[in-house]
Amino acid sequence: MPDAQDMLFRTLADPTRRSLFERLCREGEQTVVALTAGAGVSQPAVSKHLGVLKAAGLVADRPEGRLTHYRARRGALAPLVDWTSRMAGFWESRFDELEDLLARMDQ
Amino acid sequence: MPDAQDMLFRTLADPTRRSLFERLCREGEQTVVALTAGAGVSQPAVSKHLGVLKAAGLVADRPEGRLTHYRARRGALAPLVDWTSRMAGFWESRFDELEDLLARMDQ
DNA sequence: TATTCCCATAACCATAGGGTTATGAATTGG
DNA sequence: CCAATTCATAACCCTATGGTTATGGGAATA
DSSP states (O other), rough: OOOHHHHHHHHHHHHHHHHHHHHHHHHEEEEHHHHTTTTSHHHHHHHHHHHHHHHSEEEEEETTTTTTEEEOOGGGGGGHHHHHHHHTTTTSHHHHHHHHHHHTTTE | OOHHHHHHHHTTTTTTHHHHHHHHHHHEEEEEHHHHTTTTOHHHHHHHHHHHHHHHHHHEEEEEEEEEEEEOOOOGGGHHHHHHHHTTTTTTTTTHHHHHHHHTTOO
16 A cells, blocks of 8 residues: 555656646646647657656546536545654654645535 | 755655665665665665765765665755645645754754 | 537657766775 | 676667547537
8 A cells, every 4th residue: 555655756757657646636627639739749648747646646547528517626636734743753743734725625 | 956855756666665665664774785785676766766875965875894784864855844834735834833843853 | 410629548759867897096904 | 917896888689558540439519
């Protein structure tokens, strides 16, 4: 399961993928065409990235007719917060409560 | 200067590198031989990873005779916390104060 | 029904980068 | 002074992966 951590880091390492996730966080649910516009890469590339993000649990999709809406799952960031807090040395800090909060944000 | 954020994510994406950083965070200053023991890869590989970590500002080295001591620079994690907080949507939260704290932890 | 649109998959290519061994410079110890 | 140790660099290899174009299936629209 702490393999989820590795998955998260690897997934977020790519700038295009991070940018897609950022857009979904900021602007909410989007279709693939909408995301492709301004992504700087082709539609198949966007689809592939969305697939990776989905496999990491960072996004969820909602098929609707011929469209597919994607949305961010912020709660999936919890392991990242967890790792950072451990590395920073704040074992007993407020991070813990924040992590719980993120875990429950799964929507 | 390439984006510090991007550099951080890319640097921490590799599990071997993350493991080295974790050890430096937990166990404090270490020489290269010490880090190589238990790293699971060769000494040149460790040296290369340490070079990448250093370029990202995540570690600092202290040459002493024929030994080189490496230590973690936890403050370099600040952009990671920053990004996570922005994505999670806690702009006005305790993250801010934590980020300041990390910024001042630069040692 | 025919056409257009959205999206995913397949097949392929090129590069980044993480691993190795070989080597050498610098330092310390016998 | 010679040997051993520490570390970084060089020169490779090989795989993972991010990009592309081509294609096709399902859904809306004319």
